[in-house]
Amino acid sequence: MIGFLLRRGVGALSLMVGVTLLSFCLLVYFGPDQTYSLLGKNPSAEQIAALRLQLGLDSGFFERYWHFIGQLFSLDLGYSWSSGERVVPLLLRSASVSLALLLPGFILGHLLALALAMVAARFQGAWPDRLISTVSMAGMSISTVVVIIALQAWLSSSGQTWFPVRGFSADSLGEYLRHVAMPTLALMLVSIGYHVRIYRAVLCREVNQDYVRTARAYGAGTLAIMFRHVLPNSLLPIITRVLFSIPVLLVSGSLLLEAYFGVPGIGKVSFDAITNGDQPVLLAVVTLSGVALVLIQMFADALYRLADPRLRPGG
Amino acid sequence: MICLALLCGCGEKTAPPPSDKVYRHAMDQATVNLDPASAATIYSTFVVNNLYDTLFMYKYLQRPYELKPNLALAMPEVSNDGLTYTIRLRPQVHFIDSEVFADGKGREVTAADVAYSLQRHFDPKTQSQGAWLWQGRIRGLDQWAADGADYAQSVAGLEVVDEYTLKIHLTRPYPQLTYTLANAFSAVVPQEAVDYFGPEFSRNPVGSGPFKLESFDTSKAVLVVNTRFRKLAVDLEAEGYNPAMHDGSGVAAIEGRTPPFIDRLEFHFVPESSARWAAFRRGELDFTLAPNEVLDLALESTSPPELAADLKADFHMRVAIEPAVLFNVFNMDHAGFGRGADPAQAQRQHALRCAIIAGFDWQAHNERFYYGLGEVFPGVIPPDVAEFDPEMSTASIERDVDKAKRLLADNGWNDQTLPTLQFGVPSSVTQRNIFEQFRSFMMDIGYPRDKIVLKQYATFGDLNRAWKRSELPLVNKGWGLDYPDAENLLQLFYGPNRTPGSNDGNYQDDQYDQWYEQASVMQPGPQRTELYRRMNQQLVDDCAAITGLSRTQVLMWNRRAIAYPDRAMVGGHYLRYVDIVDPSDS
Secondary structure, eight states, X not given: OHXXXXXXXXXXXXXXXXXXXXXXXXXXXXXXOOHHHHTOSSOOHHXXXXXXXXXXXXXXXXXXXXXXXXXXXXXXXXBXXXXXXXXXXXXHHHHHHHHHHHHHHXXXXXXXXXXXXXXXXXXXXXXXXXXXXXHHHHHHHSOHHHHHHHHHHHHHHHOOOSSOSSOOOOSSHHHHHHHHHHHHHHHHHHHHHHHHHHHHHHHHHHHTXXXXXXXXXXXXXXXXXXXXXXXXXXXXXXXXXXXXXXXXXXXXXXXXHHXXXXXXXXXXXXXXXXXXXXXXXXXXXXHHHHHHHHHHHHHHHHHHHHHOGGGSTTO | OHHHHHHHTSOSOOOOOTTSOEEEEEESSOOOOOOGGXXXXXXXXXXXXXXXXXXXXEOSSOSSOOEEESSBSSSOEEOTTSOEEEEEBOSSOBOOOOTTSTTSSOOBOOHHXXXXXXXXXXXXXXXXXXXXXXXXXXXXXXXXXXTTOOTTSOOTTEEEEETTEEEEEBSSOXXXXXXXXXXXXXXXXXXXXXXXXXXXXXXXXXXXXXXEEEEEOSSEEEXXXXXXXXXXXXXXXXXXXXXXXXXXXTGGGGTTOOSOOOSEEEEEEOOOHHHHHHHHHHTSOSEEEOOGGGHHHHEEEETTEEEOHHHHTTEEEEEEEOSEEEEEEEOTTOTTTSSOSSHHHHHHHHHHHHHHHHHOOHHHXXXXXXXXXXXXXXXXXXXXXXXXXXXSOOGGGSOOHHHHHHXXXXXXXXXXXXXXXXXXXXXXXXXXXXXXXXXXXXXXXTOOGGGEEEEEESSHHHHHHHHHTTOOSEEEEEEEOSSSXXXXXXXXXXXGGBTTSSBTTOOOOHHHHHHHHHHHTSOSXXXXXXXXXXXXXXXXXXXXXXXXXXXXXXXXXXXXXXXXXXXXXXXXXXXXXXXXXXXXXX
């Protein structure tokens, strides 16, 4: 396994060089330009030239790229042009908030979706399957914004005082749960439909396999078949789905949830960096998403081997 | 368990003690930078003015706006030639305690700090957005910057007479100087803090204002009271208290008391209007601008604006004209719409601009995008500025499609000859709607649909760059007044300010420039007002811009707060006067 990971690591390195080069290229040539915003209302041509020089915008492409690579290796990505804050602490702080916000919904959403998909697969074609599929489709069709606005409107008008309309607090476990409950509910409502549809498709394919019929013929119970045979054999696509949701969670967070519920997470930081043309933050976010994806890919490959004996050497 | 572990990394505890008076102020945009040198927006201004001191500030209740001393002991003494301003500071004003000071105790604010705070705007390292307010105005300051911005070198125009006295020597009279010293850009900072924190000074404010920062992120800034803030009792009469206007707000209760009255001031950044409104209705926020989307629910009527009956029990409301102008300026450098290469072409293009102006329907624009609450006026001087001319002809804001068609026909403009008009907007649904409405107006006067073209930019920064590079024929923008003097708007058309300066339309006229230069050194008075009005009329006669509209803001606040909110010139300074009736409602 270690040898396998090392080989994948070497391959990933070249992929990461490609990712950083491409993202750097895109941002340098097509990224937003903050020069004029940084200079206020009445800049002179000389001030613009001086600022561009100061920000290194007039340096050659490769000079800038090597500087950026140097920053990456030293884990010092400089300062945000907008806020003046160091980029690395900014991202660490906001990513931890995003995780704290999204993790409950992420875990519960996947678990609930899996459970519903198993019920649907077990009763394929019958009313439970039809009901779950229809509700999932409806969930997929409703926009995230609509779900959030409806929840907040209800919170505002219902008179209940348990959950705040917006805000985020980590002062205590109770406060955390109070603030995270509604975003979690919103996240589950909007994501569960997608998960159910995918998991159901995977599980349905599996329950129609010959070995399931054989197991039934041997008198195995439904639960035993589903949990001991069908689920393990469906793990590869499920692992893929779960793992590849993580970079999105880590890097872009959930912009809409953060924006509407007033959570200082990484989605908001990324969005602000895009709209403000904050290149140091934007570069860090884009590069880290690429790196996270590559690492997740490696991790997924390793998990595939653990989950499926056929993928192991000599398997 | 993972979530619990993450919680440890989510920062300090932020909940206030239940007995604290907490005021939660919602803002429709965020600020990301608390360095006064970057306080270019009303959002930054609100926070900065509560963390730092400016020499002067606007009186809480006086309208039209009027300045009063803040960190300064009195209004400045101005020399007869208008070139020297002597400013005396209040003694015994201290910066907050901070690690940046040798013993951790905040030291006294001195005249040298004021000089430093102005000087650093000209240091390229600061990346100041406010330097333009003093550019070419203070003797030796621009040269100091050109010579390398060495703080060991003194600036002739910033003479520190003693600990509490600063003399500012100007290159030419600058009647607006005192206004600029009430602006958040001019807030007084200690050099130790700037040197200690470097770029991160923007997140580590060390001021002498009524509050100090407790926490700051993308969703809110939490300030707590600065217990060392000077004790000065409120004199409501001096603040411009008018019982007829202010009685309902309850501000009479603060007479004679010493601000600040609240323990904790929270700025919540909530751009999403539905979330802001839901949180405000629920009582989680104490102040908001009523979003346009809810005005039909919030208001019983718009003329005159009256709060809906079901909201009256819980909320106060007042409407105020925003001291800003929305307009569309023609780019005079543009081959199709500009001043033209020869007199004949100049006349044709003048007619084309006038036709476009005549075709623009301000009333419909106001109704569609500002709920009919905006104030439409001719020229660029808005009604809430003293130099506004109520007698000025309104012909330039009245739609006249026949006149527009006639102008086009008489000057040889037709489907084939009309130039393509690229309408630049940042990417948003509202901006797209504004474009569609503009195109429909132009089609009414005979402009071919395919010649009014949308040019979308991913961000406002990109659009701003296009304006500054003079790439678009029309600059559709808003300008918020930095001070209540029409000069701040008229400089937008002053020739030497052409792009990349503030004159985005590259308007150039010798007569206009001469009037501007003449007026810019004059103290307020009838003569100067006359010059301002002449310039304003010339802009209308030249058809230099489709103008103008000032938005009307509907300010709403919870009845538990004693306040008379202002989202304009007072710039957040008023928050020290806010009180909470019943803290247990927090």
